[in-house]
């Protein structure tokens with residue numbers, strides 16, 4: 620019997636990473652149609668507390684009602700599209716009040732009062748409630764879906780649940796938020812996250828902590844799992860690294876975890892939102908932050924250089940390593956599927 624080596628799949632074309640026309644399509648078919656990570660329950664634990672965010676260009680707000688229910692809305696007033704809040708987070712007075720002309724909404728989204736609007740026979744406030752956004756919570760992590768019928772969140776995350784086993788996340792609270800802006804297309808960054816092939820060249824510090832030759836990537840459903848054996852047992856890299864389509868990574872450390880959201884800001888910029896959760900919100904270990912800063916700076920450097928080269932127009936397609944880049948092959952397959960829809 621002849622044993623054939625696997626084929627080296629062709630990469631996606633450079634146009635995927637540079638064409639501005641692709642971004643509005645991705646925004647609707649990929650980001651609006653799938654679960655987007657928003658925050659942790661501990662950040663909006665109290666009734667009337669809220670958090671605002673922008674998910675792939677969609678401003679949204681999540682608020683906890685007096686009944687304890689979390690509800691999600693577009694942060695867009697039904698009068699003339701004003702914003703309902705000015706900050707990223709806060710506690711309201713029992714209403715969401717538009718910052719433009721002062722229309723007031725109940726926390727279930729109904730329009731309570733159109734301030735000083737004047738008499739109008741054809742204006743029915745019941746028709747002007749906030750546009751809703753679907754929410755789902757998994758292990759305390761709050762996700763939103765802008766439109767459509769996404770696959771059940773818990774089912775999608777089941778491969779991560781299986782890896783975590785009995786690990787208890789119930790006492791975790793938000794300890795720290797950090798942001799990094801990268802001058803690259805979001806897919807350039809996601810693909811970089813999806814392989815350990817570059818570790819030895821790009822991350823010498825990380826390479827000293829892990830056994831890069833044993834780095835394994837496996838795909839279960841729409842989850843990409845990274846198995847990265849540490850060199851020593853007490854390293855901060857002892858844990859589970861996982862990524863869920865289209866843009867969320869869950870990096871578990873020895874104490875707590877870090878959620879990493881890879882948010883596109885247009886087609887040539889990506890914002891990384893890091894949310895650290897620790898037992899009772901205790902400060903994140905310095906060693907964890909130092910390593911994270913170092914690895915992020917190195918990934919920023921390489922992904923920005925790659926983006927520059929994609930923009931240059933010399934390169935079109937290459938080949939994916941069958942040994943190291945199966946995560947990228949899967950990602951590009953899901954991209955093709957999403958782009959073929961509609």
Ligand code: FES
Nearest residue numbers: 696699701717720
């Ligand atoms: S836009 Fe909200 S009250 Fe006018």
Ligand SMILES: [Fe+2]
Nearest residue numbers: 811821822918
């Ligand atoms: Fe990296």
